[in-house]
Amino acid sequence: MSTTKLFLRGVADMRRFPLPQLCTLITVCMVALLAGTGLLILHNVQTEVLRTQGQARFQIYWKVGADMTAVEAQWTDLKRAPGVAEVSTFTPRAALSELMRGLAPKTSGGGLAQSNVAANASGNASAAAGSPGAGEDFSWLEGDNPLPATALVSFNIPPAEEPEPWMGRMYARLKALDGVEQVTYNPTQLTLATGWIALVQKAALPALGFFALVVGLVVGNTLKLMMLARKDEVEILSLVGARAWFIRAPLFANGVVQGLLGSVLSLFCLKFLQSWLRSVLDVPPLFLKVEFLPLTQCVALVLCTTCVAGLASLIAARK
Amino acid sequence: MVHLEHVNCTLGVAQALKDVTLHVERGEFVFLTGPSGAGKTTLLRVLYGDLKPKTGAADVAGVDLMRLRGSQLPELRRKVAVVFQDFKVLPERSVFENIAIALEVRGVSSVSIDKRVRAVIRALDLEERSYAPCRQLSGGEQQRVAIARSMVVNPELILADEPTGNLDSDLSRHLIELFKQFNTYGTTIIMATHNREVLSWAPEARQVHLVRGQIVPPEPGAPGSVLDTKPIIGGRL
Ligand SMILES: Nc1ncnc2c1ncn2[C@@H]1O[C@H](COP(=O)(O)OP(=O)(O)O)[C@@H](O)[C@H]1O
Ligand SMILES: [Mg+2]
Numbered sequence: 138m139s140t141t142k143l144f145l146r147g148v149a150d151m152r153r154f155p156l157p158q159l160c161t162l163i164t165v166c167m168v169a170l171l172a173g174t175g176l177l178i179l180h181n182v183q184t185e186v187l188r189t190q191g192q193a194r195f196q197i198y199w200k201v202g203a204d205m206t207a208v209e210a211q212w213t214d215l216k217r218a219p220g221v222a223e224v225s226t227f228t229p230r231a232a233l234s235e236l237m238r239g240l241a242p243k244t245s246g247g248g249l250a251q252s253n254v255a256a257n258a259s260g261n262a263s264a265a266a267g268s269p270g271a272g273e274d275f276s277w278l279e280g281d282n283p284l285p286a287t288a289l290v291s292f293n294i295p296p297a298e299e300p301e302p303w304m305g306r307m308y309a310r311l312k313a314l315d316g317v318e319q320v321t322y323n324p325t326q327l328t329l330a331t332g333w334i335a336l337v338q339k340a341a342l343p344a345l346g347f348f349a350l351v352v353g354l355v356v357g358n359t360l361k362l363m364m365l366a367r368k369d370e371v372e373i374l375s376l377v378g379a380r381a382w383f384i385r386a387p388l389f390a391n392g393v394v395q396g397l398l399g400s401v402l403s404l405f406c407l408k409f410l411q412s413w414l415r416s417v418l419d420v421p422p423l424f425l426k427v428e429f430l431p432l433t434q435c436v437a438l439v440l441c442t443t444c445v446a447g448l449a450s451l452i453a454a455r456k
Numbered sequence: 457m458v459h460l461e462h463v464n465c466t467l468g469v470a471q472a473l474k475d476v477t478l479h480v481e482r483g484e485f486v487f488l489t490g491p492s493g494a495g496k497t498t499l500l501r502v503l504y505g506d507l508k509p510k511t512g513a514a515d516v517a518g519v520d521l522m523r524l525r526g527s528q529l530p531e532l533r534r535k536v537a538v539v540f541q542d543f544k545v546l547p548e549r550s551v552f553e554n555i556a557i558a559l560e561v562r563g564v565s566s567v568s569i570d571k572r573v574r575a576v577i578r579a580l581d582l583e584e585r586s587y588a589p590c591r592q593l594s595g596g597e598q599q600r601v602a603i604a605r606s607m608v609v610n611p612e613l614i615l616a617d618e619p620t621g622n623l624d625s626d627l628s629r630h631l632i633e634l635f636k637q638f639n640t641y642g643t644t645i646i647m648a649t650h651n652r653e654v655l656s657w658a659p660e661a662r663q664v665h666l667v668r669g670q671i672v673p674p675e676p677g678a679p680g681s682v683l684d685t686k687p688i689i690g691g692r693l
Binding site for chain 1: 526527530531532533534537538544545546548557558560561562605609
């Protein structure tokens with residue numbers, strides 16, 4: 138009998154043991170779902186880290202009472218400077234209104250996000266004009282605003298540069314700008330990102346191996362249980378002189394199909410999970426857009442589960 | 457066909473076979489008799505490679521059982537067919553499939569399988585049940601399926617462990633006739649039984665008597681023993 142025929146027989150025979158097959162399928166699906174969830178978290182953290190990885194952010198504070206015309210001219214220059222990814226600027230008035238909104242009791246959900254956009258777009262205090270939600274009145278401060286003009290500048294670090302010395306030099310340059318009081322930046326975020334990527338690269342292989350081991354053990358043991366149901370058949374086949382492969386090939390096909398079905402099913406479950414997480418997390422103030430796994434990872438998950446399930450069934454079929 | 461010399465075999469703590477020496481020639485019909493627990497099943501298990509003797513020398517159909525590796529087991533099982541008291545057929549599969557399985561594992565072509573299985577089904581009068589699942593069959597029919605499965609491959613040796621144990625007298629007699637017929641074609645048969653009636657239906661067969669794992673002379677007055685002219689202890693030694 139050809140191997141193909143043996144495989145087909147193994148698959149056809151699956152319907153003769155519906156209950157053990159169903160149990161195995163659920164087990165495979167759940168283990169794959171667990172692994173898929175891990176991948177999903179990893180993938181989304183990675184995406185988030187990568188998005189900010191090559192960037193350095195500086196917060197620039199001008200002196201209180203600095204000449205706004207000169208400052209705004211500097212802002213225009215900053216926006217045009219090479220390597221600048223994003224500039225958010227706040228005039229003292231915009232900053233004050235931001236502060237007022239922040240201190241006000243929560244009235245409207247989207248308030249913060251909106252005022253940010255406004256400040257970005259206009260670059261001046263027009264956003265502060267009407268602040269109906271403000272519970273406390275800070276208007277007495279307006280004549281003598283204690284807040285400085287500020288800018289939040291994100292740079293794309295040139296790929297050829299070492300990030301930290303580059304950030305140090307950029308810090309010195311920004312600090313030297315006319316009328317600038319203080320510049321802050323956070324090099325740890327960058328270190329964090331680089332560290333994370335190194336960790337993922339180092340941990341990915343052991344984690345994958347561990348996952349394969351768990352799938353192998355769980356699936357192997359469940360398949361062993363299923364093989365108890367087929368014990369008589371295996372015994373009879375052995376009695377009439379079947380070679381090992383004749384007995385194992387159908388069981389192997391059975392394991393492969395279980396792995397394939399289980400992992401594909403788990404991807405559907407994962408899609409549900411991701412949609413739900415997205416609806417839960419994509420709200421202020423998180424705005425986390427939980428993405429689904431990329432195709433390559435989906436394929437890898439299915440392949441890995443299928444291979445391990447096939448292997449486990451081969452081992453379980455050994456006498 | 458079967459050559460056992462001073463075979464000892466332990467099961468758990470008990471010594472199930474003690475210094476068993478037995479030789480069976482090609483074409484012989486041998487009854488393995490003895491009370492329950494005497495070691496008949498154990499001896500048969502040794503012969504089809506399910507149990508490895510502890511000491512001694514054992515050769516079945518040219519296969520050295522003392523040096524039997526797992527990969528050689530199929531080779532032995534293709535020469536030696538086994539029939540059990542509890543039939544060991546697959547209940548969900550049809551009569552045809554149950555018989556065909558023995559040929560499938562040997563890689564016989566499906567055309568040839570079809571021809572040979574049909575022939576055996578006709579010979580054993582199972583034609584009407586060909587496509588019925590075995591669980592719908594009576595005990596006698598199931599045992600005929602099991603015998604058909606062993607006959608269809610033309611084995612050199614058939615081992616039968618109390619094949620009539622679950623059948624009534626008429627069916628048992630019919631079964632023994634089948635075995636005898638098959639024996640006349642040259643197949644060696646070793647059948648374990650503790651049923652004296654069964655022995656009387658094949659008086660020409662040689663009897664080997666086991667008690668507590670040892671081969672002993674047959675009880676006086678046992679049917680067939682008077683007619684048994686062949687040596688009982690030590691076979692043809
Ligand atoms: N799997 C086993 N484990 C331990 N002892 C066993 C096992 N099978 C059989 N025996 C013992 O071996 C002896 C021979 O058993 P068996 O060959 O089945 O006898 P028979 O077939 O003649 O009735 C008995 O004493 C039985 O209790
Ligand atoms: Mg017995």
